[in-house]
Amino acid sequence: MAIALELRRGTGMLPLPSGAGRLERLPVGELQLNNLGAIKASEGPGLVDYLVERHPSVDRDAPPTEQDLALPRREQATLQQLATEQGLPGESPAATVAKVHAFLLGQFRYSLDLPAPTAGLTALQTFLLQARSGHCEYFATAAVLLLRAAGVPARYATGFSVSEYSPLEGAYVARRRHAHAWALVWLAGRWRDFDATPPDWSEFEAARTPWWERIGDLWAWLNHQFNRWRWRETTADESDNRWLWGLAGVLTVTLFWRLL
Numbered sequence: 001m002a003i004a005l006e007l008r009r010g011t012g013m014l015p016l017p018s019g020a021g022r023l024e025r026l027p028v029g030e031l032q033l034n035n036l037g038a039i040k041a042s043e044g045p046g047l048v049d050y051l052v053e054r055h056p057s058v059d060r061d062a063p064p065t066e067q068d069l070a071l072p073r074r075e076q077a078t079l080q081q082l083a084t085e086q087g088l089p090g091e092s093p094a095a096t097v098a099k100v101h102a103f104l105l106g107q108f109r110y111s112l113d114l115p116a117p118t119a120g121l122t123a124l125q126t127f128l129l130q131a132r133s134g135h136c137e138y139f140a141t142a143a144v145l146l147l148r149a150a151g152v153p154a155r156y157a158t159g160f161s162v163s164e165y166s167p168l169e170g171a172y173v174a175r176r177r178h179a180h181a182w183a184l185v186w187l188a189g190r191w192r193d194f195d196a197t198p199p200d201w202s203e204f205e206a207a208r209t210p211w212w213e214r215i216g217d218l219w220a221w222l223n224h225q226f227n228r229w230r231w232r233e234t235t236a237d238e239s240d241n242r243w244l245w246g247l248a249g250v251l252t253v254t255l256f257w258r259l260l
Helices: 076-085 093-107 123-131 136-149 201-206 213-230 238-259
Strands: 002-006 020-024 030-033 039-042 047-054 154-160 164-166 171-173 179-187 190-194
Touching: 002 213, 047 213, 076 123, 076 136, 093 136, 093 179, 123 136, 136 154, 136 179, 154 190, 213 238
Parallel strands: none
Antiparallel strands: 002 047, 020 047, 030 039, 154 179, 164 171, 179 190
16 A cells, blocks of 8 residues: 655654554654554654555554553543443443444434533533434544443544545545544454444535535645655756646746736
């Protein structure tokens, strides 16, 4: 898999698919890996275009600790009550995951219009006990904490759900609205993805697409091509310079049109 990413001041978190086992063509000075499997690059150029080799058996995350069973003090009683009502205590980890999944998908709905928290309740308690609607952060948080309340180690994860192919770039693109949250659950000796958000969430996000998105896509593509030229490792020849002047002309005209 090839991934292109702009690094602000040469530093940034690297987006990686699950099972990423080898990175190639990544011209950065330093890589840092934390115990949750996230990788940070530093001392790099403004744009990197690197290759990722996947090995499904690779797991960068550290094994669970006591922290992966911790519950927030304010919501602890609510979570334990819900876990008991759903019959989670005493179940196997796999059965617990199935019950939490059925509970959240069967009795909750996805929504971007959230009511204010009820007086005396936290936002999560309002979601679980009253509103029963929210976006992916609520579903992921509820899934993680309900699993923990049942004694199953779980973690909160964020990233992107990449599913949109762009003919302009000839690649899949990750937009802001593709940002997503889900849970990681410890099953059979390894961490596994667990997404309890209703699958129609992407349709809700797509419905909010602005009319000028395609124009913005063209501008972003031109800017990306310019950055690729700017940060390329090889020395430009005469033909590269002609292409650059042509691109600069297009960028100037587009910028003038946007300002107008």
